[in-house]
Amino acid sequence: MQASDHTPRPANIWSLLIIALLASLGMSYGAYKLAGYSWNQVVDYQSPFVKIDPATTRVDNPGEDERMVLIIVDGLTDEASRSMSGMERLRARGADVSLIVSQPSLSYPTWTTILSGAPQQISGVTTNWYERHVEVETLLDVAIAEGRSTLVAGPTDLDVLYGASAADRSAFTDWVSDSYMTAGIVDDALRLDKELADASVVIVHFPDIDEAGHAYGAASPEYAEMVAAVNADLERLVDGLDDGETVFCVTPDHGHIATGGHGGWEDPVIHTSCVFAGPGVRHTTAQAEIADIAPTMAVLAGLSTPGHARGIAITSILTEPDSPAVDADLARAGRFAKKYASVIRPSAEPAEPPMSAIAVRVLYAAVDATRLDADRASRLAPFFAVVAVLVAVTLVIGVYFRHALVSALAGTIAYFAVYNGLYFLVHGYTWSLSAFNEESMVQTFFNTRMVETVIAGVLACIVAAVVYPLLRREPKPPRRPYLAGWLSLGVLTTLTIQAALVLQVALFWRLWGASVVWRLPDLQAAFKYDLDLIQLTALGAVAVLGPAVTYVVGRMHPKIRRSNP
Ligand SMILES: [Zn+2]
Structure with a gap:
């Protein structure tokens, strides 16, 4: 980093490096916990509807x-x-x-x-x-x-x-x-x-x-x-x-x-x-x-x-x-729909059960939509708080370390190109549970995603370290007093990738939440959400490896060698 009026001193950069590394590892750990929690929320979903006593909805079929x-x-x-x-x-x-x-x-x-x-x-x-x-x-x-x-x-x-x-x-x-x-x-x-x-x-x-x-x-x-x-x-x-x-x-x-x-x-x-x-x-x-x-x-x-x-x-x-048997089924369906409404939206429970198939379906659609809207409204403020923090931190970094931030963004683009290229093009996967084929493949599947995250993350750090000197007229080598800055570039790149993933995780959370208490989330979105959390977790390793990567690239960079013979 070149000295300018705004730029913090090298000693401060060392402190910032430690803080950034801890922030990245903290996100990694938090994502690991949230991934486990979210996966179990779907696997161990405790349906509130099984508590409805079937005796209270039963209607005897009078048919033969x-x-x-x-x-x-x-x-x-x-x-x-x-x-x-x-x-x-x-x-x-x-x-x-x-x-x-x-x-x-x-x-x-x-x-x-x-x-x-x-x-x-x-x-x-x-x-x-x-x-x-x-x-x-x-x-x-x-x-x-x-x-x-x-x-x-x-x-x-x-x-x-x-x-x-x-x-x-x-x-x-x-x-x-x-x-x-x-x-x-x-x-x-x-x-x-x-x-x-x-x-x-x-x-x-x-x-x-x-x-x-x-x-x-x-x-x-x-x-x-x-x-x-x-x-x-x-x-x-x-x-x-x-x-x-x-x-x-x-x-x-x-x-x-x-x-x-x-x-x-x-x-x-x-x-x-x-x-x-x-x-x-x-x-x-x-x-x-x-x-x-x-x-x-x-x-x-x-x-x-x-x-x-x-x-x-x-x-x-x-x-x-129009047989009595059909009437009995409809009456039962209406009773169950009424109970269903009382479970997820007590205020929407109708006084009488709906009496036609259309009325039953309308009731389901209405209570589902009302409950989902209320859930989403309750998550709006925390969602915007997360976005505001991300924007504020990015702005501050942009003011003090503009070139480093641009380099980290270039690395972030490379990260998503490599990670998604492997996922969609090389493996031919989609965001779907069908990708597993067998339950025994689940762990291997997630482990392989972690390995590919690290590969893509290391490549992102290489790209950031290649781009950074190109943005400076006289780039400095990774030696004191610029060593801390060069090491920080690896962590900053990792943090930028993590911030992009946190934004996507927050978007999912805003729509579906992390807990599963009355309905399952959209499972395509949930699959992506789980993969985003897996990447966030594995990026903790990149935060540790990244400084070494940017250091080595800085030592070998031809433009730095030319300007610092
Ligand atoms: Zn099967």
């Missing part, structure tokens, strides 16, 4: 009992399902329903939504780490309570999550990779159905297509081969169970990206389709949410809708859209 078969085909994309003759045969006589899958589009959360009509926000099941009995009521719970004969066949997880061994007959298969499980599951289901002399409520889960999706990707020939194999078993199961008076629903829990993986918001992951067929189902097409499956099945099968369902029966696919 029909035998129902619900088959979950894990990880089946819409495209693949249209290559399955078993699905096409049901579609030819039933309802082809385009589905939107709620997020995170992971298996335990989406199975729970299918079986309960409660999306992740309500069920509290947000990841596959949820390895205990779910707290929302399911179709199986209702069927058992209403004395129907029940049959469940599928992976062991169904017992862990839904207590499926309480069914009259159940058979569970350990989820083993590289083994084909669906054939055995179909054998189990057909055998147990004979034992029960036709079970009244049958729930079956096919795991294999999801395994192939994870291992090879939805675009692979291996995935297509697995779809064909499962198709043969699906046809065997449907043929074996269909007595002409059985209501079928065959549904995926989510799709897969072309390269394999789900959990995020990608089109082939969250847009898929299911089929309903049997007595009471029209031959038609419709659009619905995955939470609407359980209420629709309940209406068709003569069961009461599970008590925590946010979904509503898809009446457009019913031969009798």
Whole structure:
């Protein structure tokens, strides 16, 4: 730094260097804590809605009992399902329903939504780490309570999550990779159905297509081969169970990206389709949410809708859209919506439950929007305080160390170019949970982001140290009295990158907050937020390495060598 009237003395620069280093390390530590907190807020989300007693929302279905078969085909994309003759045969006589899958589009959360009509926000099941009995009521719970004969066949997880061994007959298969499980599951289901002399409520889960999706990707020939194999078993199961008076629903829990993986918001992951067929189902097409499956099945099968369902029966696919069974589902939906409003916005709780599907949806939309607006308003002042501090510090640094700040900004641009170039272009990632493919990859994924942050940060310090002498007429070498200034350039560059990330973190926080108390944040934004915090954390290492980097570049810089022979 050249001496001028404003420039602090070298001794002060040493103090500033220490303060800047501590500030950077402090941000690093704070981000580390916040990243852990925020991740756990989603993973361990404690839904306030599970406390709603299902007995208080239940409305008995006055319709006649029909035998129902619900088959979950894990990880089946819409495209693949249209290559399955078993699905096409049901579609030819039933309802082809385009589905939107709620997020995170992971298996335990989406199975729970299918079986309960409660999306992740309500069920509290947000990841596959949820390895205990779910707290929302399911179709199986209702069927058992209403004395129907029940049959469940599928992976062991169904017992862990839904207590499926309480069914009259159940058979569970350990989820083993590289083994084909669906054939055995179909054998189990057909055998147990004979034992029960036709079970009244049958729930079956096919795991294999999801395994192939994870291992090879939805675009692979291996995935297509697995779809064909499962198709043969699906046809065997449907043929074996269909007595002409059985209501079928065959549904995926989510799709897969072309390269394999789900959990995020990608089109082939969250847009898929299911089929309903049997007595009471029209031959038609419709659009619905995955939470609407359980209420629709309940209406068709003569069961009461599970008590925590946010979904509503898809009446457009019913031969009798105005039946007493539909009225019962709507009455239940209205009661639950009223309770929901009382949980998140007590002042918005209506005196009477809404009585139509539209009124129910309007109530949800209204209370969600009002609560979200109130949450955001409460975060506005702290957000502007953070922005004001960042601007003030930048201005002060700009006044005293204009050239250093410009160099640090050049380094910051280089940082984001390198980090994002690696993330989006080299790895081909997006801000999505689907990037993980398997839970076991989560830690490696974040560790690799930390390593790349350090690489990009060191390059940023090199750029800053290359640019700085170019801005000065007679740049000085990194020797006393300029040594502290040169070392500070590495820390200042790191701080500038951190400030840019803090601004982005603050923007997320302003919109969604860090705590998850009644709804999940936008998960694409939340994924970016987590990555921003990971970068902020790893930049602590760059703050320590940066001074050495700028020192070395300063020693080697050709312009400095020329002006200081
Ligand atoms: Zn999966």
